[in-house]
Amino acid sequence: MIGPMDQKTDVFEARRREFAAFLRSRRERLAPSDVGLPEGIRRRTPGLRREELAMLAGVGTTWYTWLEQARNVRPSPQVLNALADALRLDDAERRHLFTLNNRQAVQAMSTTPEHVDEPLQRVLANLTHQPAYVLGRRWDVLAWNRATDVLFGGYDTLERDERNIMHRLFVDPAHRRLLVDWESVARVSLAMFRADSARYAGDPDFERLIALLMQASDEFRSWWQRHEVISPLSGIKRIDHPVMGRMSFEHTGLALTNRPEMKLIVYTPLDDDDTNSKLAKLLDLDPA
Incomplete structure (x- = not known):
């Protein structure tokens, strides 16, 4: 039987995975020219490199890599804002970034049928x-x-x-x-x-x-x-x-x-x- 603590752990792990995938998808859609960086040599993968995004956000490359690997690290609101700025997120995407990082309260998952009054x-x-x-x-x-x-x-x-x-x-x-x-x-x-x-x-x-x-x-x-x-x-x-x-x-x-x-x-x-x-x-x- 899955207890409340196990379910909560599963929720946080799922959010970390979604958070990591969202970061990666937004990094990969940015071209160096979008953020004022030179194109440089030919790139084997689309978008910015992790080290480039980390530099723009003012964080360490290794630490940022941990975020994209869904490791159990939790950015502060200030770092989340820096990431959102570096990734050129709009308002909806910025809110999504915060939600996935659990900076909003985790909503209880009801198991009861929904009812329209x-x-x-x-x-x-x-x-x-x-x-x-x-x-x-x-x-x-x-x-x-x-x-x-x-x-x-x-x-x-x-x-x-x-x-x-x-x-x-x-x-x-x-x-x-x-x-x-x-x-x-x-x-x-x-x-x-x-x-x-x-x-x-x-x-x-x-x-x-x-x-x-x-x-x-x-x-x-x-x-x-x-x-x-x-x-x-x-x-x-x-x-x-x-x-x-x-x-x-x-x-x-x-x-x-x-x-x-x-x-x-x-x-x-x-x-x-x-x-x-x-x-x-x-x-x-x-x-x-």
Whole structure:
């Protein structure tokens, strides 16, 4: 049996491995010219050398190498900021660096099923002309309204992994055909999911999902290894519906203050492509 201390150790080890891989991926994307260094002789591997990055951050090469080897060393906040500056990280990447180094509190990993309370269920039900759903900590769709069902297909016929947003994006061919801009949506969603999942590094349920997606999707496997992270974004999502054709929605993610591990995602139909009218027709075609 795995005790609390063993689980905590596994979490910290998983974070160190992710931290090391993230450092390495960001170092390898930088060219010497990006940081004012000469190109010098031909390089056998992409990006900066470890000694160059260590020099820019003002740390020892051996010590920095230990970080990329996931050894049990813990940089101070000042050193993390120096590394972030040297690696030219944006705000989302800098936060990711701190999270992976456990400079934020390790979030408890609940083993109990997630539950959507009745007040939130009523919010969903009353969004009659706006597709909306609630995402859990692993991006599983926990609850949804009728407009979501008529737009994206019946969630109640799917098993838990199949109701996961990343699974639908990368594994479900029917859902993929719905998205006009599938590749850009999938890349952005993966980067947001990676940033979210950093808080749960080592969680067996996350690890199982990621392993499943790595096996099932060439794109997920390739893009996951790039370690890209971004902050949550709103934006436009264009749908190519098999009955109504092209539809356009603005999607927004709303944090729930009383359930910080959950998000409410709302799709607002736009005037473009006569989306309001088409959504109303879809709802009429599929009466509750």
